[in-house]
Each structure stands twice: as C-alpha cells, then as structure tokens.
Amino acid sequence: MNIQPVVLVVEDEEDIAELLRFALTRVGFSVVWMKNLSDARHHVNKILPDVVVLDWMLPDGEGVLWMRQLRDNQRTRHLPIIMLTARAQEADKLKGLEGGADDYVTKPFSPKELVARINNVLRRAAPQHVAQVFEFAGCTLNDDDHTLTKGSVVETLGKTEFKLLKFLLTHHNKTFSRTQLLDLVWGDHVYIEERTVDVHVLRLRKILQRFGAESYLETIRGVGYRWRAV
Template sequence: MAAPNILVVEDEESLSLLLRYNLESEGYHVDVSDRGDEAELKLRENVPDLLLLDWMLPGLSGIELCRRVRARDETRNLPVIMLTARGEETERIRGLSTGADDYVVKPFSVPELMARVKAMLRRAKPQVVSRLLQAGDLEMDRETHRVHRATREIHLGPTEFKLLEFFLQSPGRVFSREQLLDGVWGHDVYVDERTVDVHVGRLRKAINKGRATDPIRTVRGAGYSLDDQFPV
C-alpha cells in the first residue's frame, strides 16, 4: 500500500517548509507549489490524494483553483483543505461553497491540521490510511509505534522504524538508495547514500533472529526491496 500523496500549495516559504516537514514525518509523500497556476499544471499531470490549498496565491487564487478542481472530472472528488488568514464567517462560507471540504484559519495548530488531514483521508480514501501495515509475519502498528515479527516484539530506532514503514507501504517494490533517502530522510536533508546501507543493516539485525528468513532483499545495482511474500 503506497503512502498518500499530498500537494501543498502555499506561497509563504517558511510555512510551506513547516507543512512539508510535518507531513513527511507522518509518512506522506509531499509535493509543493508556491503558485496557483503552477499547481494547476501539477494537478493535470498527477492527481494527489489530498490538496492543501492557500487562499491567496500568485498566478491564480486558491478560490479560483478550487473552482477549477471541482469543474474537472479527474479532480472533482479530490479532498481540499483551504488554508487562509481570513477568519470571518462569511469568508469561511465562501470557501466551503466554492468546493473546499475543510477550512483552517492561520495561525493554526500543526497537530490539529495533521489530525484533520488524516481524518479527511480516512473518510475520502480509507484504503490509503491504514493503521496496520503487514508483510509475511511482520506487522507494524503505526499509531502505537509497535512492530512484531510473529509473536516477538521488535524494538527499532526512529530511523529504522521509518525505513521499515516505507518498505511496508510498498512491499515487493525495489527502491534505489536515492529513493529511500528521499522517502525516509526527506528531500531537504543531505545524507550520504552509504547511510542507507548502515540503517538497512541495523534493520535487518533487529528483525532477523535465529533462522528467520531475511525479508529484505538486496538487488544488485538497483537497491533494496521488502519481499511481499516470504516464508514465515
């Protein structure tokens, strides 16, 4: 199960970075845009699972972009959360009547926004928000941050947890070291690719005990994969 894709359209750079960091920390794949017209092009190329949309944008306003999103068959049902400094009741009604599903007034609580994002995804696309991730006899509970292999509980560091979560979201898929760096560490963090090998090694040591089958496959010249089917 792939992680949900979220498009953040926000022209305030510091807020855009804050949103991206927190959303990626929750395990979402995040793309950003600082212009309404650029975001419209992105939406025509690839429809995300959720749109976080600022009201005031250069190029094309958030209100107009929301109207266009609702007018296209491909994006008609795309969940939209609007971000704006406009807090008056009439403006909220205008935003919702344009087609936004939810409305968050700046400054807002980041944990509250994350909860709204998760709740909206759960309602709109329950298949992309799963509490339990599983492959073979490996099971991860994303809410309690507990990992089990069969009946044995596995204790992982924060990076190994995120690495395993990334693998479990797309079992069977081969990821390059660069893709793992982007997915686990983020686009804005510089980490040497060899660091991936170190953390994969730590993850393997934690999940493989005794004669247990190693579910992590090294693909020569390509990267790593978590087998979607392996002996338990």
C-alpha cells in the first residue's frame, strides 16, 4: 500500500531506459520515461515528479542546461535531480554538481547503487516519499499497511489522511498554508478547492482523537497547519 514516488527518466537510449524502468519499478517506484528535453519540459510543466534522473546529452539539447533552468524557477528549484551520464571527467562532474545536480552517476552504472542514491536524495529532499515507521505519543504509523496503532487501538487510514499525516510528521514544526499542502500532499497542479484541505484535516483530527494525539496537529490562524514535534 506504499505510495509510489514518481521518477522521471530523461534518457534517449532505449536499452538504458528499460533497465532503469525494470530496476526502479521492482523496488516500488513509478517510472515516467521521456526521450528528449522537449517532452520532459512539457511533462514537468504539467506535474512535478518526485525525482528526475537526467542524461547530459539528449537529441534536442544538454540536460545540464535544462537543469539550470529548473533551478532558476521557483516551482522547480528544489526538485531532486540526479545526473546519469557517460561523461566521467572530473570537470564534467563539477559542472553537473555546481549546475544544481543533487547527485552525479556515470555510465556504466549499477542499478542497485542508483536506487540507493535515489533513496538518499529523497530522504534528504522529500522524506515523505521514503518508506518509514513513525512513532509519536505512544502511537506508531506504519508505511506498509497505512495503519495507526496504539496498544490495542488500530486504525487504517485512508490514502489522503495517511499522506497528510506522513507529510506533517516528516516536516514537523513547519507551518504550511492550504495551497502548499495541496501542492505537496495532493500533488502539483491538482486543481481542487483549498477547503478540501480543511475537510481532510478534520477527518485526521477525529482519527487522532482516538489516540489522544489530536493536540499535535495545530491550526495556525490565518496561515494554515503545523505538526508540533513530540
């Protein structure tokens, strides 16, 4: 029942793209493959992936140049990006990392190592997408089956309530507006009303009441919501 992080693979070599798709899907990622920068731009403009695996040389341009454009855009500034390229010279690695890459992997590569590097990048940049078990106020939130437990009390959370609680737990003591939560929990470019957030927060509060933990989910008047660290 884990929520699959989406990896955008921008790679023009079909055999490498297929190897990536196989390696990533078997460990729980959802893979979107684009062969060129034009298609990749169009996809990112519609909806943000959770991480990008980006080749340097593509049929219609250099991936590193697009990466710099992404870093200059407020919407995509913090999008995790891993360069995957045959360019193995130190100068190229420095250019890629200084251009904004979170990591740099050279071809030929180990699929297992790449998976580990993707998980490391997500753990730093988007911890809500990494499988974890959370404990707070005597409660345990389990990523495998979306259950919240405390002693003999067990509740299976709906998909949205689970995503919302996990996001807040991984970003505790930070206040988020309704608009931010819509983008970060529901998904970028999902067009639903802001009051939808309030409805799901109310549902989550009712669940937390059963566990004596509702006080940790705070309403910041005029701003949004925050999870107070235990």
